[in-house]
């Protein structure tokens with residue numbers, strides 16, 4: 001692709017949106033870190049401290065037990081990583097994903113989560129390893145980033161599952177549980193059966209123009 005000369009750039013043109021979502025951003029003073037090891041840490045097989053501030057904040061042994069009964073701790077730990085925190089707490093679910101999720105309902109979403117997990121991270125190899133999970137478009141993708149089952153690298157770091165083998169049935173089931181915890185959290189009031197006519201409450205009133213008098 002040809003690069004634009006400086007004087008060719010139209011200053012009135014809207015700048016392209018910055019690629020905000022990256023896995024390695026940190027905001028350590030607000031307790032949002034990144035635990036993906038950098039190259040140096042990986043070479044030393046070092047795991048644990050935040051790559052920016054070096055703090056040890058996570059009980060990895062506890063996390064690696066993958067105990068569905070201990071999910072509250074797992075969620076709190078995940079939220080210490082900036083990117084996961086956004087997916088749990090602040091990133092808005094895009095309207096398409098939100099509507100689809102409420103219409104689909106938890107029973108079907110659970111089945112969908114299972115097939116996504118089996119396809120995208122179940123086998124240890126994937127042609128787009130590390131990039132196989134979109135940032136938005138489906139509540140399951142949101143959940144995968146939130147719970148660190150988006151790619152085999154995040155799975156290895158967070159859940160202690162080596163990258164060089166396929167997931168076991170127990171591991172697949174564990175991730176489905178985590179995804180369901182996430183979906184219940186982000187979709188308050190979602191039903192098991194779903195509501196085919198669901199629209200976002202208040203959405204219609206907002207888009208209706210206000211009638212003018214006179």
Ligand SMILES: [Zn+2]
Nearest residue numbers: 028033050053
């Ligand atoms: Zn940090």
Ligand SMILES: [Zn+2]
Nearest residue numbers: 150151153154
């Ligand atoms: Zn990942």
